[in-house]
Amino acid sequence: MTKPLAVTVGAGVAGLAAAWWLDKAGWRSVIIERAESLRENGYMLGLSGLGFETACRMGLRDRLEAGAFRIDENVYKDSKGRELLRLRYRDFIRDLPYLAVRRTDLVRALAEILPDTAAIRFCETIDDFVQTEDKVDVTLSSGETIVADMLIGADGFRSSLRQKLFGPDDTCLQPLGYYFSVYDVGAPKQFDTDFVSYAEPGHLAEYYALHDGRLAAMHVWRDDRPNLEQRGGRIDLLQAVSAHSHPHVRQLLKQTQHEESPVLIDSLTMIDLPKWSQNRVLLIGDAAHCLTLVSGQGAGMALASAEMLGEAMKVAQDPGTAFERHEFLLRPIITRLQSRSRKMAAVFIPQSAFAFRLRNLLMRYMPRSWLGRYFSNSIRAEIALAANMKQETMPVSGP
Numbered sequence: 001m002t003k004p005l006a007v008t009v010g011a012g013v014a015g016l017a018a019a020w021w022l023d024k025a026g027w028r029s030v031i032i033e034r035a036e037s038l039r040e041n042g043y044m045l046g047l048s049g050l051g052f053e054t055a056c057r058m059g060l061r062d063r064l065e066a067g068a069f070r071i072d073e074n075v076y077k078d079s080k081g082r083e084l085l086r087l088r089y090r091d092f093i094r095d096l097p098y099l100a101v102r103r104t105d106l107v108r109a110l111a112e113i114l115p116d117t118a119a120i121r122f123c124e125t126i127d128d129f130v131q132t133e134d135k136v137d138v139t140l141s142s143g144e145t146i147v148a149d150m151l152i153g154a155d156g157f158r159s160s161l162r163q164k165l166f167g168p169d170d171t172c173l174q175p176l177g178y179y180f181s182v183y184d185v186g187a188p189k190q191f192d193t194d195f196v197s198y199a200e201p202g203h204l205a206e207y208y209a210l211h212d213g214r215l216a217a218m219h220v221w222r223d224d225r226p227n228l229e230q231r232g233g234r235i236d237l238l239q240a241v242s243a244h245s246h247p248h249v250r251q252l253l254k255q256t257q258h259e260e261s262p263v264l265i266d267s268l269t270m271i272d273l274p275k276w277s278q279n280r281v282l283l284i285g286d287a288a289h290c291l292t293l294v295s296g297q298g299a300g301m302a303l304a305s306a307e308m309l310g311e312a313m314k315v316a317q318d319p320g321t322a323f324e325r326h327e328f329l330l331r332p333i334i335t336r337l338q339s340r341s342r343k344m345a346a347v348f349i350p351q352s353a354f355a356f357r358l359r360n361l362l363m364r365y366m367p368r369s370w371l372g373r374y375f376s377n378s379i380r381a382e383i384a385l386a387a388n389m390k391q392e393t394m395p396v397s398g399p
């Protein structure tokens with residue numbers, strides 16, 4: 001008997017992981033990716049908690065460890081180069097397992113273990129889809145139509161499938177009031193800690209070395225103006241944001257001007273949808289519930305969500321029932337993470353000089369055991385919640 005077919009939009013963390021778990025549930029996948037290849041640059045991300053556990057169950061630990069970064073200490077300096085803070089990651093995460101990898105390496109590792117039942121179609125997107133009672137007709141941008149048993153939107157934070165499914169984004173976007181930028185600098189590392197952060201009221205510029213010794217950068221700054229990411233002149237924008245930053249920040253930006261590598265700018269915006277599916281179409285990963293980098297769990301939850309989908313598919317008779325089970329398992333965890341992100345966003349990078357100093361003083365003198373308790377206990381609570389939800393019986397939905 002032919003295996004049922006899932007068409008998945010997006011060959012990112014969520015889309016590739018979903019194909020792996022769907023294969024275990026007896027499904028084939030066609031992954032439609034807009035880009036011409038898997039994205040080759042990428043920021044560093046941390047995997048811990050549920051996402052780390054899923055990665056291990058997928059047999060990815062060794063692959064990821066091979067390219068992982070050793071992150072020990074982050075030194076925060078002010079715009080004059082004076083040391084503000086020294087934070088050790090282990091103080092936050094304590095004894096929990098943790099991996100720091102580039103998004104590129106995670107995506108590449110997922111692509112390497114892609115099962116034979118899945119294929120990626122690059123330079124394609126979908127134009128339209130029509131749901132019938134037992135199928136979804138998916139029309140690709142090339143004009144081809146694929147008749148599938150389900151359609152999955154894993155096309156990231158700016159998902160176009162989400163808008164096709166639920167209409168304009170206005171109500172589900174929740175801007176946190178910040179923008180971020182990530183890019184490779186090209187200059188070699190000139191400091192002796194793992195991370196250096198230049199912090200000032202309203203702006204943080206962070207640097208770490210790639211495996212070849214060159215620097216990668218991330219800026220996060222407060223800005224309530226809409227759609228900055230659509231403007232041209234990205235380096236000009238970063239130069240304006242960094243006008244009063246430490247000279248090192250401005251010098252590295254000048255060097256980046258001559259680099260070919262892309263400069264990504266986007267807003268920190270959460271996605272909060274009342275429902276993630278409709279009949280045979282499901283959204284997963286950032287398309288469904290973008291948590292932003294403030295949570296430090298977006299990729300992890302994309303992995304965990306893919307596993308929950310595969311597990312639900314193994315037992316459900318049809319996609320609709322599996323999607324309900326998937327949402328039943330995942331929703332409480334996402335709700336917790338979103339609430340935590342909202343709280344943390346409020347104090348992430350204080351805008352006023354007074355609030356900035358106060359936050360730094362608190363961080364400097366607060367016992368490390370408090371910080372560790374807050375972060376590692378939160379991650380543990382999410383692992384426990386996922387285990388509890390698995391044991392819970394799903395309520396029967398109304399008519």
Ligand SMILES: Cc1cc2nc3c(=O)[nH]c(=O)nc-3n(C[C@H](O)[C@H](O)[C@H](O)COP(=O)(O)OP(=O)(O)OC[C@H]3O[C@@H](n4cnc5c(N)ncnc54)[C@H](O)[C@@H]3O)c2cc1C
Pocket residue numbers: 009010011012013014015032033034035039043044045046047051103124125126154155156157158159160161180182218284285286287291292293296297298299300301302
């Ligand atoms: C700076 C930064 C730091 C972060 N740090 C962490 C961290 O420490 N820990 C963590 O767990 N998470 C972190 N995250 C979040 C994490 O990167 C995301 O949550 C995760 O990548 C989401 O995966 P996804 O597959 O849903 O979307 P994406 O990874 O964005 O993938 C979407 C894919 O869909 C493709 N696509 C988009 N539109 C279309 C279309 N119309 N048609 C076809 N294909 C399309 C894209 O090309 C892409 O390949 C961070 C994010 C950022 C930006």
